[in-house]
Amino acid sequence: MSERADGRRTDTRERIRATALEMFTTQGYERTTLAEVAERLAITRPALYHHFRSKEDVLTSSYNRVLPELAELTESLQPAPAPWHRRRDALDRFAALIGGEHGALLVCARVNEHALAGLPAAAELLHHLDALARSLGPGDDIDGRIRGRLALSTLVMAESRGAQLGGTAEQRAAAALALARELLNRQ
Template sequence: MPRRRGDTREQIREVALELFAEQGYEKTSLREIAERLGVTKAALYYHFKTKEDIVTSLFEDFKADIDELRSWAREQPVTPELRREVVRRYAEILRGAGKLIQFMQENGPAVREMKAGGDARERFRAFAEILVDKDASLPDQIRARLSLFSLNLAFVLRQEIDADDEAVHAAALEVALDLLPSD
């Protein structure tokens, strides 16, 4: 049975992330991605013209999930429980985007150069505003942002901590919830 276009596209994205993790973004070529997949460069070009196009497609999925959560949260009355639920849901989005988060952290300089990376940072800032009032104290504003950042950082730490991914995720969520300012 032939592969559907969407399947091939998803396989390209997965293989690219694997190679980026192994070699780094800058050192990975489209030719290597095609070779790992067992397809021609022309077949790869049918789906993506550049490595940045691949990364942009990954960011688009992630951003859509974040935007959906942000839209939902903005329609809710702001309460401490809403903020806790937002952090829980954000943690689940990150869990699903683990390889992308790891890529972002390991390839910071390259990501900063990409438009998609800049968009992600802007979304993070806007998302943090849901977690704390703009008139809150500076320590509370920092706590809210650290809450989100701690979930991102867990992806780096899981390689350094002797615990399985589930345990690290649960611990990071606990820390993130504890960091939220108390209203």
């Protein structure tokens, strides 16, 4: 296969992944079909199915890229509870993941957490996100666990609810990071 054909295949695969993740986030994982994704991209269903056999395949292909980074973040917080500077650094790194190439997947996973909980392929990603939330908390009590989860959810909300929150993406991300830091800055 020529490089040009190989590049087109990769480009189509990435376009499908990006569009599907965006639709899963805005419409819901359960309510989005791959046929709708193909229609949005103006490609045939067989072309889409050539790249991904199922919605779960779309998610799985994305997980493998972010799982090592999530595992590294969680490991950097061990033993928990980690000191504030390590929790702050991990939170900042997670915010960078959301603002970067993994943002669509992380937002999709959090927004569709209930729907994805039953998918075997999603179990590892959700496990890593839960472990990170627990490790980010300023303590291993209920308050600490809630704060860790809220901190991550705050960053996700800034990315997923732009129309409701207003401002620019940068303003929302900065405000969410400041609030998430406040939630975690309990000594």
